[in-house]
Amino acid sequence: MPLNLEKNFEQPDDFYQTLIDAHRDLSDAQSQSMNAQLVLLLANHIGDMAVIEQALALARANALNLDAQ
Template sequence: MRLRREPNIADPDALYAALMEAHRGLDEEASRRLDAKLVLLLANHIGDEAVLREALHLARGTIPGQDKAPATD
């Protein structure tokens, strides 16, 4: 499986707002911890190491294998 690249959230505005709301009132440190927990929870849910590594590279702006032939799904 590859990381999904097309939109997949029914109500993006509501999700975005929920994320902002979750950080409201938190200091820098607590915010970071919240994000870290989110990443860990979602990573565990996804559970697919290849997808997670792809997401990591995408987030870092370092996308390996991008010039390779597309993977077969």
């Protein structure tokens, strides 16, 4: 199963706001810990190592492209 890059939920702005709200009042260390825990929870939910590897590779490439700009 390939990584789904198509729009997959109806209200992405609501998701983004929920994510921002979840980080509110956290220290930088707590925010980083929460992000790491969220990644692990979602990876466990996905459960398909090939999809997880695709997502990690894409996220890394995007992060490297941000640094290059």
